[in-house]
Amino acid sequence: MEKQNLNPALVYVLAILGLLCCCFGGLGFILAGIAFFIAYNKLKQVEENPENYDPNSVNAMNTAKIVAMSILIINILYLGMTIYRIATIGWDEIMLQSEIMMEEWGNQ
Numbered sequence: 001m002e003k004q005n006l007n008p009a010l011v012y013v014l015a016i017l018g019l020l021c022c023c024f025g026g027l028g029f030i031l032a033g034i035a036f037f038i039a040y041n042k043l044k045q046v047e048e049n050p051e052n053y054d055p056n057s058v059n060a061m062n063t064a065k066i067v068a069m070s071i072l073i074i075n076i077l078y079l080g081m082t083i084y085r086i087a088t089i090g091w092d093e094i095m096l097q098s099e100i101m102m103e104e105w106g107n108q
Contacts, residue, residue: 003051003052003053003054004052004053004054004057005053005054005057006042006046006053006054006057006058006060006061007057008039008057008060008061008063008064010035010038011035011036011038011039011061011064011065011067011068012035012064012067013035014031014032014034014035014038014068015031015032015035015036015064015067015068015071016071017031018030018031018032018033018035018068018071018072018075019032019071019074019075021075022071022074022075022078025078025079025082026075026076026077026078026079026080026081026082027075027079028071028075029072029075029076029079032068032071032072032075033072035064035068035071035072036065036068036069036072039061039062039064039065039068040065042061043058043061043062043065046058046061
């Protein structure tokens with residue numbers, strides 16, 4: 001019987017998109033969370049029938065799960081920092097600082 005391969009490409013794509021979306025206040029945790037969930041469920045299927053899966057593809061999916069988990073943690077920390085900044089500094093002050101930085105960047 002031929003062993004099944006796990007394809008971690010979707011997990012990697014979602015995780016990397018989640019990392020890029022980290023710049024939007026940590027909202028990439030959604031994509032990284034989905035990637036982690038997919039990898040976790042695939043590896044859970046492997047635990048039920050390990051003899052049906054290729055060991056190399058299982059290792060690749062495990063690596064993809066670790067990458068997704070790392071990016072998920074980064075996004076959650078950045079989201080927490082964003083919420084903290086809004087709570088302490090205030091939205092208006094953050095927008096004012098952003099406008100000043102954009103003007104300085106435009107003048108260069």
